[in-house]
Amino acid sequence: MGNRPSKIVIIDDNSDFLFTMETFLTRNGFNVETASDGTTGFKLIKKSRPDLVMLDVMMEATYSGFEVCRLVRNDPDLKTTPIIGISGMADEIGVKFDNYEDREYFTPDAFFDKPVDKDALLAKINDLIS
Amino acid sequence: MNYTSNSELIDLTFKSIIDALPCYIMIQDQHFKILFANQAFKNHFGEDIYGKSCHAVLKGSRHQCNVCPVRESFKDKGVHITEETIHLSNIKIVEMIAFSSPLFDAVGNVIACIKLLVDVGTIKDSQREFVKLGQSIALLSHDIKNILEGLKGGAYVVEEGMKDHDTQLANKGWAIVSKNISEITRITQNILYSAKKQKPNFKDTKPWVIARQAAYLFSEKASSMGIQLLQELNPNVPAMKADPSGISRMLGNLIWNALQACEKDKVKTKHVIVVRVDFFDNYHFMFEVEDNAQGMKKEIVEKLFKEYFTSKGDSGNGLGLMVVDRIVSHHHGRVEVLSKKGAGSLFRVIFRRQDSYLEME
Numbered sequence: 001m002g003n004r005p006s007k008i009v010i011i012d013d014n015s016d017f018l019f020t021m022e023t024f025l026t027r028n029g030f031n032v033e034t035a036s037d038g039t040t041g042f043k044l045i046k047k048s049r050p051d052l053v054m055l056d057v058m059m060e061a062t063y064s065g066f067e068v069c070r071l072v073r074n075d076p077d078l079k080t081t082p083i084i085g086i087s088g089m090a091d092e093i094g095v096k097f098d099n100y101e102d103r104e105y106f107t108p109d110a111f112f113d114k115p116v117d118k119d120a121l122l123a124k125i126n127d128l129i130s
Numbered sequence: 131m132n133y134t135s136n137s138e139l140i141d142l143t144f145k146s147i148i149d150a151l152p153c154y155i156m157i158q159d160q161h162f163k164i165l166f167a168n169q170a171f172k173n174h175f176g177e178d179i180y181g182k183s184c185h186a187v188l189k190g191s192r193h194q195c196n197v198c199p200v201r202e203s204f205k206d207k208g209v210h211i212t213e214e215t216i217h218l219s220n221i222k223i224v225e226m227i228a229f230s231s232p233l234f235d236a237v238g239n240v241i242a243c244i245k246l247l248v249d250v251g252t253i254k255d256s257q258r259e260f261v262k263l264g265q266s267i268a269l270l271s272h273d274i275k276n277i278l279e280g281l282k283g284g285a286y287v288v289e290e291g292m293k294d295h296d297t298q299l300a301n302k303g304w305a306i307v308s309k310n311i312s313e314i315t316r317i318t319q320n321i322l323y324s325a326k327k328q329k330p331n332f333k334d335t336k337p338w339v340i341a342r343q344a345a346y347l348f349s350e351k352a353s354s355m356g357i358q359l360l361q362e363l364n365p366n367v368p369a370m371k372a373d374p375s376g377i378s379r380m381l382g383n384l385i386w387n388a389l390q391a392c393e394k395d396k397v398k399t400k401h402v403i404v405v406r407v408d409f410f411d412n413y414h415f416m417f418e419v420e421d422n423a424q425g426m427k428k429e430i431v432e433k434l435f436k437e438y439f440t441s442k443g444d445s446g447n448g449l450g451l452m453v454v455d456r457i458v459s460h461h462h463g464r465v466e467v468l469s470k471k472g473a474g475s476l477f478r479v480i481f482r483r484q485d486s487y488l489e490m491e
Binding site (some may be wrong): 013014015016017019020021023024027036037088113114115116118 | 272275276278279281282283284286287289290299302306309310393394
């Protein structure tokens, strides 16, 4: 990789969250690209080949985070891309990552509940990218 | 009083007890004809019930009920319990639990069944309140989590902007903080409304006037979001007996949801919300809030009012719709949701026209 900053794609339909995370990660030395829905997000992942994907689980328009995750995992070129799932509804949708069993369906490498602890997120991103 | 025998006294005592019981008791034959009913039953369904079938008296139907505990008791000589919805003679509908038990002759044949109906409406209402309470806590938790995310994120952006003397960045961060402050304000108001067991303050209210005021409250916000907020208000819709603050909150929540839906829609460049008041039919009028955002999938629409479903934590749909539902039910109205994915959503609240009751009389 050399000195190239690691590339992160964030997909979330909450524009405020996208902007905040883009600001945070850019200021921490990452190259960030964003998409506000699953379809555009998956196209962006295919085009940009990021080092990591941050994915909102519950998106209304087109693909949800679950579907994007599945598409990434089924794509031979992308399947090893680290994915961090993010949701404010983790408890309600039963996808508390620590207890998550159905790994056939939704397979992120990490899961963060909103509000996101930025230090923990940064540590996890560095861990997954390295 | 003089009684001819002890048995007459006992019969009278039993009759008094059966009549005084706070439930309906009847005895039916194998053709479901009523052979006996206690006074509580007769008070609600009239005296002229003997010989009539149970389904005709209780449900106004010529057909036997699909589920009938009496039929089952005749069949297997056992006790059966079902839940039933009964139409009382004064138009009120009550939820009841029905117990049916067979009565035997000397050789063990079932000659009749005794049916006991207990009003469980209050228990059912409490049950529903508990379900709503559980749902509202779940909804609140993720609404608040998303607001916290917005506040923390916005504050971070403000700090970064200030650190770098980047006013533009700080302003962007402040806009996020400010937006989340209005969201928490709205949620707090809805929590207060949900928590209060207040009786609505009904007064003569012109629908178009409330709708105009509600739309006015959001005109500035809509304009700042680049969304056109239009009003199509028919002033000929007659006044209704309503709690103006409740109706205003109901419309406010629907407009708020429409604004959120438009804000989230990144496909269309021009968004319009229409607040409408008009006649629905000869006996009803309606409030409508229509947006041209991305609409909802059919399965989301189906869940909306059943579970106070929110398809997205930060949309604020859940608690807002719960309050809408409560206000509409206080006013004996109903809500319809028409939504087409990609085209937009229309929330229609229909109320009976006050003058239509006079017409019917």
